[in-house]
Amino acid sequence: MKTAARRTRAKERKASEKYRLEGARALFLYRAMVRLRTIDERMITLQRQGRIGFYGACTGQEAASLGAAYALEPTDWIFPALREQGVMLLRGYPLVPFLAQCFGNSLDETKGRQMPSHPASRSVNQVSWGSCIGTQLPQAVGAALAAKLRGDPTVVMAFSGDGGTSTADFHAAMNFAGVYKAPVVFVVQNNHFAISVGRTRQTASESYAVKGVAYGIPGVQVDGNDARAVYAAAKEAVDRAREGGGPTLVECVTYRMGAHSTSDDPTRYRDPKEVEEWARRDPIERFKKSLIEEGIWSEEQDAALRKELLEEVNAAIATVEAAPDPEVETLFDDVYAQMPWNLREQREECLAAIAWEKARGLSSGH
Amino acid sequence: MPVLNLVQAVNDALRLEMRRDERVVILGEDVGKFGGVFRATAGLYEEFGENRVIDTPLSETGIIGTAIGMALYGMRPVPEIQFLDFIYSGYDQIVNELAKMRYRSGGQYTCPMVIRAPYGGGIKGGLYHSQSTESVFIHHAGLKVVVPSNPYDAKGLLLSALRQDDPVLFLEPKRIYRAARGEVPEGDYTVPLESAAIVREGDAVTVIAWGAMLHEAVAAVDRLAEEGIRCELIDLRTLWPLDIETVLGSVRKTGRAVIVHEAARTLGLGAEIAALIQERAFVYLEAPVKRITGWDTPFPYTLDEHYLPRAPRIEKGIRETLDFVA
Ligand SMILES: Cc1ncc(C[n+]2csc(CCOP(=O)(O)OP(=O)(O)O)c2C)c(N)n1
Ligand SMILES: [Mg+2]
Numbered sequence: 001m002k003t004a005a006r007r008t009r010a011k012e013r014k015a016s017e018k019y020r021l022e023g024a025r026a027l028f029l030y031r032a033m034v035r036l037r038t039i040d041e042r043m044i045t046l047q048r049q050g051r052i053g054f055y056g057a058c059t060g061q062e063a064a065s066l067g068a069a070y071a072l073e074p075t076d077w078i079f080p081a082l083r084e085q086g087v088m089l090l091r092g093y094p095l096v097p098f099l100a101q102c103f104g105n106s107l108d109e110t111k112g113r114q115m116p117s118h119p120a121s122r123s124v125n126q127v128s129w130g131s132c133i134g135t136q137l138p139q140a141v142g143a144a145l146a147a148k149l150r151g152d153p154t155v156v157m158a159f160s161g162d163g164g165t166s167t168a169d170f171h172a173a174m175n176f177a178g179v180y181k182a183p184v185v186f187v188v189q190n191n192h193f194a195i196s197v198g199r200t201r202q203t204a205s206e207s208y209a210v211k212g213v214a215y216g217i218p219g220v221q222v223d224g225n226d227a228r229a230v231y232a233a234a235k236e237a238v239d240r241a242r243e244g245g246g247p248t249l250v251e252c253v254t255y256r257m258g259a260h261s262t263s264d265d266p267t268r269y270r271d272p273k274e275v276e277e278w279a280r281r282d283p284i285e286r287f288k289k290s291l292i293e294e295g296i297w298s299e300e301q302d303a304a305l306r307k308e309l310l311e312e313v314n315a316a317i318a319t320v321e322a323a324p325d326p327e328v329e330t331l332f333d334d335v336y337a338q339m340p341w342n343l344r345e346q347r348e349e350c351l352a353a354i355a356w357e358k359a360r361g362l363s364s365g366h
Numbered sequence: 367m368p369v370l371n372l373v374q375a376v377n378d379a380l381r382l383e384m385r386r387d388e389r390v391v392i393l394g395e396d397v398g399k400f401g402g403v404f405r406a407t408a409g410l411y412e413e414f415g416e417n418r419v420i421d422t423p424l425s426e427t428g429i430i431g432t433a434i435g436m437a438l439y440g441m442r443p444v445p446e447i448q449f450l451d452f453i454y455s456g457y458d459q460i461v462n463e464l465a466k467m468r469y470r471s472g473g474q475y476t477c478p479m480v481i482r483a484p485y486g487g488g489i490k491g492g493l494y495h496s497q498s499t500e501s502v503f504i505h506h507a508g509l510k511v512v513v514p515s516n517p518y519d520a521k522g523l524l525l526s527a528l529r530q531d532d533p534v535l536f537l538e539p540k541r542i543y544r545a546a547r548g549e550v551p552e553g554d555y556t557v558p559l560e561s562a563a564i565v566r567e568g569d570a571v572t573v574i575a576w577g578a579m580l581h582e583a584v585a586a587v588d589r590l591a592e593e594g595i596r597c598e599l600i601d602l603r604t605l606w607p608l609d610i611e612t613v614l615g616s617v618r619k620t621g622r623a624v625i626v627h628e629a630a631r632t633l634g635l636g637a638e639i640a641a642l643i644q645e646r647a648f649v650y651l652e653a654p655v656k657r658i659t660g661w662d663t664p665f666p667y668t669l670d671e672h673y674l675p676r677a678p679r680i681e682k683g684i685r686e687t688l689d690f691v692a
Contacts, residue, residue, distance in 0.1 A: 053490040054490070105668065112667055113492070113664070113668075114492050114493060114667055115490075115494075115495070115667055118492070130493065131451070131492070131493070131494035131495065132454070132455075133452075163424035166424040166425045166428065167424060167425050168425060168428075168455055194395070194424050195395065195400070195403065196396045196398075196400035196421075197395060197424070201422070202423050203423065263403070264403075268401075269400050325668050325669070328672050331663060331669045331672060331673065332663055335662070335663050335664070342631075342632060342662050343663065346661045346662060346663075350672060353678070353682055354672070357682075362678040
């Protein structure tokens, strides 16, 4: 066990030299992180105001989530978990439909079917995530295996929380990936919590990275609040996968700075001192500091960027909020490729009930 | 008498039984210090400690499988599944193991346990925080399924469930966790399983509902009562084994039956109830048995208000059943 841990740490050092992110590319990633933070802050406020129903923020994990995905090519695929929605923005997905997913209205590409924070788009190869923890992991292995069998150079990145590593699906995914040498990179966001459940109740293992050993998969533990370190570890793993070297497990050690979701009150289960301590390791602040030290960024530019991003986000929210809900009859679409008789009948029944209620001055929206 | 909401009544029953029977242990995600995401186990960790209120890793198959082993060894585990929608990784353990243990061991091994799970829609939960899939568990012989619609029943039914020897899936309608309030006696009492409650007496039509939809049905039935139409409303309470006598007795009296559930229509429990009624009370029927239900689609997010059978749709359906002439 101890040797495995040493081995993973050694890997981390080597990686950061070879895959160092410089100049414009570093600034691009930084900008995406600040943009995601801006979005998260605004959306949490909107949720408090009752304008959206729920939100799951990435706050504190921007480096781990975006830094890892930045190692991918546009043709690569992503199987996200709850906190990786922002990855699609990094990969060029427009802000308006992204935010519309949280409103679930007619501008939402997924047609208002899912809770907020569950976007998906084929245009950026980001697959739809359900809500059930862990289920995406074996699916990612399957997509990677398919790419391999078809001779495509595609790499698949699958995200999981620390909690997700306890699922049977995680085990199945790791095992299958190892057996088939699938070109998949598992990124475990160890943010120290699964809602209220901390590390000691999630695993007795010395790390999450070390879990790769038992499956014959290299495991790397990386400082998840260091955007460049995450990128380097992910890039090494992605390159290996693309070259036929098989899967890698990357553990990003990070911290969920906010609540689990807008339905949660973390003061009930965690120590404010710990929260403060991690706030000092805020990945955005750290990245900014290093960019400034290198002379490619300044406080003035930073203030201007934040202002610009806030304006962009607010304008997008205004556009999105003005859009109507999906039409009621769309409730019955997309269950099957062709709508069977029972759904056709039920669609009529639903519309008739609404008409009947309207005629009598009743409303089901109570 | 104290006034509690439904989730407080569940908490009260758990506390009471844990004081009375030290074999009772709780296990699940976030049930410990946090007290459960819906607060159902609040304060229990403090009172009973970490060996009886056990936070688990994130694995439903782990939770259920472990609970089965504990039950086999003589304990009375009460696993909590955070949302019914997340139970499926434990489905194999439930339907192939838990439900069949007594039968396959010739009655030697039993698994008395109560799996608690919040369920049902109307909380803006989308596909995976809304589903109502009671009938898939009923289809597997060996499980009892119970759904309270009010705090009094929640406490009394849960205590009954904890004191009998079969595995029970205790589904808590989360939409009314806090909205359903009522007087709940302090201390011990039980509400028997397998007994339905007649919530409104009448002779025009029998309306059968449970859980959160019972309240929608009450609203519809009371509105009809303003016009002098007296419906008989039954709260099924134990979905399986269901109280067949109460259902049939009512239908023999009214000659008409409407079943309301939020689960999808196809192969929902309404289908079984309708079949039972027509098999056993065919000559009394003056109209087809009607089902007013959720649609045969996944549970939507934005349009969820149009998915659930709310009071107006129920009222419309009852009127159609009353107006039916062969
Ligand atoms: C199978 C399943 N069980 C329970 C839940 C409820 N739930 C939602 S998020 C969560 C914790 C997830 O923790 P982790 O995997 O560490 O991800 P994080 O939220 O920390 O990003 C739980 C228990 C769920 N969504 N799916
Ligand atoms: Mg976590």
